[in-house]
Amino acid sequence: MSTIKFKFDGNLDYQQKAIESVVALFEGQPLANETYSVSIGTQDGGSQLSLGDEEFSNIAAVANQLVLTDELLLENLHKIQEDNNIPLQPELAGHHFSVEMETGTGKTYVYLRTLFELNKRYGFTKFIVVVPSIAIREGVQKSLEVMREHFKELYDQMPYDSFVYDPKQLGQVRQFATSNKIQLMVINIQAFDKARAI
Known part of the structure; x- marks a missing residue:
């Protein structure tokens, strides 16, 4: 029995x-220091992550630390909008950006693939994909699963973990927080809302 293997073209211009539009938003962000870490506690603000659970207090966590000012982010956003013939947004409304594709x-x-580029250029390692x-x-x-080999070929065998969020598997969340390699958590919006309500 033969196995079907997908072949991906990593060079499509529109992709x-x-x-590049997403990656350029962070132009000026230095490559993250691999040893950067924060403590997880119940504090809010800054780089602190509040999980509100004793089980996660006092463990070291590797974070995506954004050091760009809102002014620089807006300047970068304007360049991207001009390059793509999109009306300029007068000011930032938080840090929520979207890319729309057909x-x-x-x-x-x-x-x-954008997640891997963000890691390569800026050292970001934590990604949560929220789906409807x-x-x-x-x-x-x-x-x-299907793209694993393709991404490893494109990014020099860069190791990464991915998992579907399950509130019964908190060890995965701990791994997500503490690992310094790329971590992808996939969560549907209903589970995200339920987790925030706890």
Whole structure:
């Protein structure tokens, strides 16, 4: 019995442009120091992560630390918007940005590959992919399995872990927080809302 193996083209111009648009938003961000860590506690603000659970207090966590000012982020955003003929946003409304692509253009591939580019250029290691349904969550996890070899070829065998968030598997969340390699947590919005309500 033969196995079907997918072959991915990593050089499609429109996908590269979408990836570069996201990566360029962080222009000026220094490459993260691998030894940077924070303590997880019940404090809010800064780089502190509040999980509100004794089980996670006083463990070291590796964080994505954004050092860019809002002014520089807005300047970068304006450059991207000009390059893509998008009206300029007058000010930042938080740190929420979106890339819109047509159906069938490889959105899942683009955002997953973008995570690896963000790691390569800035050292970011923590990524949470929030999806609208369980079916899409399963599709993303399957895509990660199918694309694993492709991403390893493109990014010099860069190790990464991916998992679907399960509140009964808190060890995975601990691994997500403490590992210095790329971590991808996939969660559907309903589970995210339920986790925030706890």
